[in-house]
Amino acid sequence: MERPRILVVGGGFAGVECARRLERRLTPGEADIAIVAPFSYELYLPLLPQVAAGVLTPQSVAVSLRRMLRRTRIIPGGAIGVDPQAKVCVIRKITDQVVDEYYDYLVLAPGSVTRTFDIPGLTDHARGMKTLAEAAYVRDHVISQLDLADAATDRDERISRLQFVVVGGGYAGTETAACLQRVTSSAVKRYPRLNPNLIKWHLVDIAPKLMPELGDKLGKDALEILRRRGIQVSLGVSVARVDDDTVTFTDGRVLPCRTLIWTAGVAASPLIATMDAETVRGRLATTADMRVPQFDGVFALGDAAAVPDLAKGGGAVCPPTAQHAQRQGKTAADNVAAALRGQTMRPYYHKDLGLVVDLGGADAVSKPLGVELKAWRPRAWPAATT
Ligand SMILES: Cc1cc2nc3c(=O)[nH]c(=O)nc-3n(C[C@H](O)[C@H](O)[C@H](O)COP(=O)(O)OP(=O)(O)OC[C@H]3O[C@@H](n4cnc5c(N)ncnc54)[C@H](O)[C@@H]3O)c2cc1C
The missing domain is CATH 3.50.50.100 (FAD/NAD(P)-binding domain)
Known part of the structure; x- marks a missing residue:
């Protein structure tokens, strides 16, 4: 019998942490794990000002995905669309070839882009x-x-x-x-x-x-x-x-x-706007356990998602920080594993460390x-x- 397919979109703080945790939580027989990422490394964005200042080298803030992921299949490219009914993610590889990747569970963590305004020049x-x-x-x-x-x-x-x-x-x-x-x-x-x-x-x-x-x-x-x-x-x-x-x-x-x-400021990855789903200021709205309620088997996290901030309460969503993205990656992996095994998922809760x-x-x-x-x-x- 074919193993369930888990596809993680995005090789940043949220996506990599999720894939790493999935490798630990699930046996190789339980699921096929794949990650689609346009770069071969995870970029430590908070250290970019130090790269610009020459205090750190570019290599020291870009960690090879293959060093961190042992059995996750890496697909070099970007997701350009999702058909949640057919459970297909459309991917443009870095060669420009467009391929369909079928999934049973999809973890969306494509991060954010710089938000610009209509200012002349x-x-x-x-x-x-x-x-x-x-x-x-x-x-x-x-x-x-x-x-x-x-x-x-x-x-x-x-x-x-x-x-x-x-x-x-x-x-x-x-x-x-x-x-x-x-x-x-x-x-x-x-x-x-x-x-x-x-x-x-x-x-x-x-x-x-x-x-x-x-x-x-x-x-x-x-x-x-x-x-x-x-x-x-x-x-x-x-x-x-x-x-x-x-x-x-x-x-x-x-x-x-x-x-x-x-x-x-930042705006959620343009991939989110291609999905017919509820958003909060452009970020994909999720439940506290990071499911996208409209779509079966789809989770979202990190900068691209509006995950309820239960530690703050009052309807707040988690701010777009590495601190949250990484921890959401862990909880999302646990919840994907729980869903796959028919167990109970847990809500994401993290009190900001400062x-x-x-x-x-x-x-x-x-x-x-x-x-x-x-x-x-x-x-x-x-x-x-x-
Ligand atoms: C200069 C700077 C300083 C910062 N300083 C701090 C700080 O001090 N503390 C803090 O907590 N946070 C900080 N942040 C914010 C933090 O870096 C982000 O909140 C965090 O990176 C979000 O993690 P993420 O995994 O959601 O997105 P990212 O880390 O951005 O990862 C998203 C990944 O998805 C990939 N991707 C994009 N589109 C697609 C697609 N269509 N298909 C597949 N992959 C895709 C991207 O290439 C990227 O690798 C800083 C950000 C910047 C830019």
Whole structure:
């Protein structure tokens, strides 16, 4: 008799953890486990700002799927549609070949994409911080702006190349601005002809606070650390338009600038919109045990899913964090195994463990288990040389 087929979509925090746990929970005779993933590695997204800053190498944040999965069949490609009635997932392999993969249980964990808005010039000029390629690009781009500023004979060009804007005051944007500012303030020592005071980092967010999930006090501490280091933080402000060499803010300021890093929020993977199912702000709505109620045998988790946050209650859904995605992966695997064996599934419950925000060098704020911590080392700033 054929073994039941379990197909996991997505090789990120949620998908890999689920497949690993399934390998442990089920004997090889109980099920065939497959994972469809466009890359051969799991990417540790929270460490991308450190890759952009050159503190970590790209290889150190990309862990080979084959190192972590022993008997899961890996299908290199992306899911492009699901027919839940026929129980088929349509996959485009990385060769562009389109294949049908039949399943008995489908675990949807395709994550999220950067959320953009209809702002003139944004898609042409903004850079994201969501893939390894983007992190590496941003690093090269920022360093090349120093080189180009050094080589520029025109003062206006030099000024525009030394101003950098990061949009998004969540942990991704805050860490990116903080870590990259460290890079430029250290690298500028090797450019004796550049005036370090011309280098300006701007962090903007339409929200009135930085990282609201940290709470009022730590959010303010982070803001103070950034401002003392010279990062210009503008809250209640966003970007109105972007050109080759200017960024216009919604408060009317026009900044000469050639670098815009966009981290203002995430949206569920476009795969979710192809499914005729209930969503919560674009994320697939699930029950507490992570089933998609409309479809038999389908589970969803991670950034792509709106999983009820039972620890918070009041109808809240889990925020899109690695912390939740990984733990949901484990519970989803247990529930798939339970469904397969005709046993009872359990609801996902996890009390947030808090957050650590790396502000570059020795600076950081964190809230492990609700305890507020801050580390900040004052430094002398280089004086103007030209
Ligand atoms: C810069 C940055 C910093 C962050 N910092 C933190 C932090 O400090 N703490 C924290 O908890 N969280 C942090 N996050 C958020 C965290 O990384 C995400 O919440 C987490 O990665 C979600 O896990 P996931 O498995 O749902 O999605 P992902 O980890 O994004 O994995 C999804 C996977 O699915 C693949 N995929 C996409 N579409 C398809 C498809 N159609 N078919 C097959 N596969 C597909 C993707 O390539 C990817 O490998 C950060 C995110 C970013 C971008």
